[in-house]
Structures are given as C-alpha cells and as structure tokens.
Amino acid sequence: xxxxxxxxxxxxxxxxxxxxxxxxxxxxxxxxxxxxxxxxxxxxxxxxxxxxxxxxxxxxxxxxxxxxxxxxxxxxxxxxxxxxxxxxxxxxx
Numbered sequence: 384x385x386x387x388x389x390x391x392x393x394x395x396x397x398x399x400x401x402x403x404x405x406x407x408x409x410x411x412x413x414x415x416x417x418x419x420x421x422x423x424x425x426x427x428x429x430x431x432x433x434x435x436x437x438x439x440x441x442x443x444x445x446x447x448x449x450x451x452x453x454x455x456x457x458x459x460x461x462x463x464x465x466x467x468x469x470x471x472x473x474x475x476x
Contacts, residue, residue: 387458390451402449405461414460415470420447424463433468442468452476 384404393401406420416425423429435443448467450459453476462470470476 387451389456390449390458391456398449401458402447402461405449405458406447409460413463413466414450415462415466418463420461420463424465428463428466428469431469431473433465433472437472438468450476 384401386401386404386408388401390398405414409420411420412418413420413424416428418425443464446464448462448464450462450467450470451457452459
C-alpha cells in the first residue's frame with residue numbers, strides 16, 4: 384500500500400486497512416509516543432489533562448486512531464486515542 388493517503392477520501396473500511404498498514408510499518412508502536420499501540424500511551428501523555436468536551440461524542444470509543452493532517456487530509460500514522468487527543472488539544476494537529 385502506498386502511504387500517505389488522503390484521510391478524507393477514505394471510506395471507514397479503508398481507514399481500518401490504512402491504520403493496520405501504519406501499525407505494521409511502525410512495528411506496533413504509536414507514532415506519537417513510541418509505546419506499543421496495543422497498550423497504554425506513555426506516562427507523559429497520560430499525565431496531560433484532556434478536555435473531553437472538545438471532541439466528538441464517539442472520539443474515545445476507538446483505542447487506535449489514524450492521525451492525519453487536518454489541513455491537507457494526508458495521513459501521518461497510527462496513534463493511541465489519547466495521543467490523538469493530545470495532538471489535537473495541545474498541538475493543534
């Protein structure tokens with residue numbers, strides 16, 4: 384699979400496949416914090432307070448997210464849900 388791809392052009396089923404490809408390329412590690420994508424985010428990430436009201440209602444229902452650039456739509460990597468929230472809230476990504 385050729386990466387990156389435009390997140391906005393993907394059907395939800397394609398997003399799953401792209402997430403899985405990123406996970407494989409990242410050796411099962413979160414693109415943001417570097418911890419196992421199947422475990423908890425790094426302690427640094429877990430210590431940051433997340434304002435859940437900033438996010439869509441179902442944002443936290445999925446443990447692994449496909450991080451993408453909101454301006455270009457291009458995918459960046461697979462991240463923990465909490466890492467994605469940190470990227471959005473603290474880094475405006």
